[in-house]
Amino acid sequence: MTPQELTEAQQRLAAFAAEVFGSFGRADQRRWGERYVRGLLGEGRRKSMEPMAARLGVDRQGLQQFLADAPWSHQMVLAELAWRMEPAIRPAAWVIDDVSFPKDGHASPGVAAQYCGALGKTANCQVAPSVHLVTDAASCPVNWRLFLPEEWDPTRADEPEQAARRRLRAHIPDDARHVEKWQLAVDMVDELRCWGLDPPLVVADEGYGQDGAFRLALEERGIAYVVGARSDTAVLPEQAMRTTAPWSGTGRKPVPRYRERPTSVHGLVLAAGRGALHRVTWRPGSKGPLRSRFVALRVRPAGVRLRRAHPGEDLPVCWLLAEWPAGEKEPTKYWLSTLPADTPLRHLVRSAKIRWRVEHDYRELKTALGLGHFEGRTYQGFLRHLTLASVAQAFCTLERLRPSRPAAA
Structure with a gap:
């Protein structure tokens, strides 16, 4: 200078x-x-x-x-x-x-x-x-x-x-x-x-995103998010439906509830299989373009805290994004996001990966x-x-x- x-x-x-x-x-x-x-x-x-x-x-x-x-x-x-x-x-x-x-x-x-x-x-x-x-x-x-x-x-x-x-x-x-x-x-x-x-x-x-209370606080404020999640985060597929058990006429009247048991995000992505993966390049890197394989699924997070926050209601639907690099036996990273349902996969990936700036x-x-x-x-x-x-x-x-x-x- x-x-x-x-x-x-x-x-x-x-x-x-x-x-x-x-x-x-x-x-x-x-x-x-x-x-x-x-x-x-x-x-x-x-x-x-x-x-x-x-x-x-x-x-x-x-x-x-x-x-x-x-x-x-x-x-x-x-x-x-x-x-x-x-x-x-x-x-x-x-x-x-x-x-x-x-x-x-x-x-x-x-x-x-x-x-x-x-x-x-x-x-x-x-x-x-x-x-x-x-x-x-x-x-x-x-x-x-x-x-x-x-x-x-x-x-x-x-x-x-x-x-x-x-x-x-x-x-x-x-x-x-x-x-x-x-x-x-x-x-x-x-x-x-x-x-x-x-x-x-x-x-x-995931240190923040894993806590359902953190995600709920953002949702209550109307703030969209993309947050990391652990592989054992409990979710239901988007198509999961609440049903009401028959009522015998005595006792408390049954309320609608999900009969399907929640599964982990890891299990859900494995069930989707490698055929659901898409190769995405999200930005240039110092050694060339950064790219990997990802899958995005619509899910309903189903942790205990979330179920208590939505009693008698359908659990909200959000994105589950998972990264499954080539050569890996299973996915390596997971995110949950409330970005709109029509969000392109590449935008989801770029948003999840923007943490590198920090x-x-x-x-x-x-x-x-x-x-x-x-x-x-x-x-x-x-x-x-x-x-x-x-x-x-x-x-x-x-x-x-x-x-x-x-x-x-």
Whole structure:
């Protein structure tokens, strides 16, 4: 990058920071916000407080005070970020996922022995769910939560007094309690909708999609989804009918019910057989077009929670999408979707596979923008750091979306 191009990029960053930090009541807070983001975008492998302050040539205590104690709302910054990025990205979907941060100690808010995606096993870590605006060409996280395990909630912990002491040290507010990850995801979606954004589609992996309560919450809000499912997810075929048993005239009058026993999605796809598979190419990849074999069936999810949510009613019909790669003895992945019945198979596949962009976001945030470098021990500081890293990543996204300069004549 030439000196002129660097100066122009710095000017664009200053304008972008002024926009997303516009809710700050004081000019000095807006300056500290821009400095922090510049520190995350700058050179250097470590993006924690002390090395960033040294590279920026600013007072470390001032940077620390801005992050930990200054009176500003990270939710307002995320709202400004969402309003700025939604028209820039024009998302095809909102993708829900979570990222983990391995930790050595036990003082960081939310840290516990839990599944750590970064390590692929149970380990001592923090977990933060997020919502991303996504297309195949661009993406950006615009909302975050910190998952608090039960041991951080005095109303749920085996040792409530210890949980209360840990919360006090981490400055965790009273209204932040243990909430299942799927509910945190729904809360983030609701918050984004309160900010005036409208989800075109929600996409999530089986960690969220497997929970019938999560799918029901989206359906109740009229939000279409494509979510991962486990192979043992219970379903009925679309043509399954409710029937009423004969009534003897005594006792409770029978109600219509499904006489057919639910089967697993794995069994249903195996019954459909390889003859139902179609080869689909969904996007270009770094080593050529990405393609595999898929089958899409119309089914009625029939888990206990869903049956209880629809007593005396027909279970809703949705798509079951399964991937069965060539050379595999059985299907490898499954999704459920409420996209319309006339949705083309290729669109179903592209929607299910669009989660790949979130992996790009996490990789850039962690390797280049210091997402996991926060060394503080406070709940608010942690969420503010995630927010400011998202601002930095959003600026990178906007720079990638800028039209190339015309070639010289």
